[in-house]
Amino acid sequence: MNIMAACIAEADAPSIMVDDQMRWRDHLLKAARLDPKTVRDVYIAPSAQQSAGARAKAG
Structure with missing residues (x-):
């Protein structure tokens, strides 16, 4: 996720x-x-x- 976050300037998966x-x-x-x-x-x-893991923890 860090690679994607750096590319699109978003660190929070839900955003x-x-x-x-x-x-x-x-x-x-x-x-x-x-x-x-x-x-x-x-x-x-x-x-x-x-992302699926983050959603599971939040729910």
Whole structure:
């Protein structure tokens, strides 16, 4: 989550919107020139798991 937070200037998981996630994904694909599978498996999947964990703790 820290990598995404640095890119989109949001440190609080609930404040990250879908548009922020899409912009971050596009940054990884275009500016960082990463393979789509790498972005999905290394960056997006762990972030989704952390967000789900944060929601579970809050609820």
